[in-house]
Amino acid sequence: MKVITKKIPFSNPLTLQSGQTLSSFELMTETYGELNSERTNAVLVCHAFSGNHHAAGIKDGDKKPGWWDEIIGDGKTIDTTKFFVVSLNNIGGCHGSSGPTTISSESGQPYGASFPEVSVRDWVETQKILADHFEINCWEMVAGGSLGGMQALQWAISYPERIKKAAIIAASSKISTQNIALNEVAREIIKKDENFHNGDYLAQDKSPSKGLKAARMLGHITYLSESNMSKRFGRKLQDPENKMDADINYEVENYLQYKGEQFAKTFDANSYILMTKAMDSFDPARDFDNDLVKCLQSTQAKLLISSFDSDWLFPKEYGLDIQMSAIKAGIDSTYIELDGDYGHDSFLFYSDQYASALKNFLNSNG
């Protein structure tokens, strides 16, 4: 599999949905496979909340492969011997694209909390600029899970003529009140960390890592299913030799402590806040009298909508709602509820059923 990792600068100003402008921006990208001469075999994969451009393969020095490595690769579900797969870190992120950790050309300091608000629509705009850069006129498929699935849906709405298929996985056309509430708790935890300094921690050489850790611990619970946690950890007590903290009793506590701590080392707190805000505000039907059917009316892409049975963060009702609206809008669409052992996170992992559904969709006539 040919892999190219590249940071690509764009010098034209970008006006965001909020009205704010980035005078220029950079996208950290990774591509897998090769673009054919007709430029018709391109697939865009969009990352979820804490993902990045590194979707497949193992990089030097890393222990873990890319976030969708079980799906993308030579001979895999998204077969890189056939397709040219484009992945990128979204703006506002913290893995190389312009975001809060980027040095602002105006102040000479990291943007920090002053990095403008971004939205799912903004991400699709930057991805469209990236498609232009690659001279890809039409994606064979745009695919993603969770917040990535929202981008796939937004693509179908924003650029009907530039996308043949959208795979909207474990996603929704807007998140629930409960999800907004959970995101608000995570933001509260981060912002009240003594080292947050109103978001300007980098300029002060500090890191709100305790807040980021606890926020991720909470997130992690919502990404897994109750039954998965129960099967995996039950009420097993933690081996005292390997406690992350003296007060820990149960294995599940230790696991969350570990996961939270690892995450806090690699993620940026302002990005966490920006990404959750983008998730909260995603609601494409809002501009169409809150009518998703109207909103989907000009869509031309074929849609695959799938949910996982064990996902309580984005349960199947969300997927079914998109499917029903697509049917009413007369769009070619299919819905599938998949077995998934990992709750919301199931979209990251291979299963025969999941791979078949995605593969058939990608290889079907557009």
Next chain:
Amino acid sequence: MKVITKKIPFSNPLTLQSGQTLSSFELMTETYGELNSERTNAVLVCHAFSGNHHAAGIKDGDKKPGWWDEIIGDGKTIDTTKFFVVSLNNIGGCHGSSGPTTISSESGQPYGASFPEVSVRDWVETQKILADHFEINCWEMVAGGSLGGMQALQWAISYPERIKKAAIIAASSKISTQNIALNEVAREIIKKDENFHNGDYLAQDKSPSKGLKAARMLGHITYLSESNMSKRFGRKLQDPENKMDADINYEVENYLQYKGEQFAKTFDANSYILMTKAMDSFDPARDFDNDLVKCLQSTQAKLLISSFDSDWLFPKEYGLDIQMSAIKAGIDSTYIELDGDYGHDSFLFYSDQYASALKNFLNSNG
């Protein structure tokens, strides 16, 4: 309704389940109605996680009545013209009974984090000592919701001959891995507050109120149902005039901020940690080869087990599990799944169905 609020000192040492000893302790109590001359009309109500002794009526200066005021009172479900209702703040709490905010006679300082670990069994022990104090030989009923329901269940197990009926509402015989995980996140948030000082914040005249607030915000989400939050707040934007914080967008965020802040003013962080630990460790079947049937074998009380359809923290499977074990153990028991608009918190509120179930149970022959 006759109401007596009284702090009662007990001078005998109390050995706790952990093996630690309290040389003496106090219980803050409140009683409603009058004990009959045969001393046979007593009902014990046990509070949930953040409750206290004040279960019914409105106290001078308070805006809100006691936590179960919709259920307890003259002519109400638990009718105080017929029954003598005893309520107390559990030890480890922060509303008058011995707990982390109590001054230790040994150090002359508040106990703080050095207050010993308490368990549901310990609470039942102190409640038994309180029954002795009132010369109540046998409770007509012990009732409670959530953590209070666990105490009712423990009473039926610990003192079969001293309880006629146990109403175990929105509770379980042990909490799930997911619930332990959520409790651990709450503890993590509190303990990493810059003002926590390893639990000795009182001695330093500090309060980890930011951590306590965020922990409560999280708790609050789990107490409500998704559908309730959705109906009540949906995706409504917050009126800018009344924002708790400039970054708030949605009403639900503002509501949680407000609720969290109010709670942090009245609750103690060490109590929060102690109470969640008591909830995590409750598992009476553990001493009976993890067999709840065996554990219930010597129980003589009649059991009412009820769950609420909208409760996702303690879903009906928990209630059904107790019921099935009770049936196998040959115990007189009844299970009811109730409609509840408020998720887990439904146990606090009156509904015709709920009140009928509880009233019929209380007035049935024991």
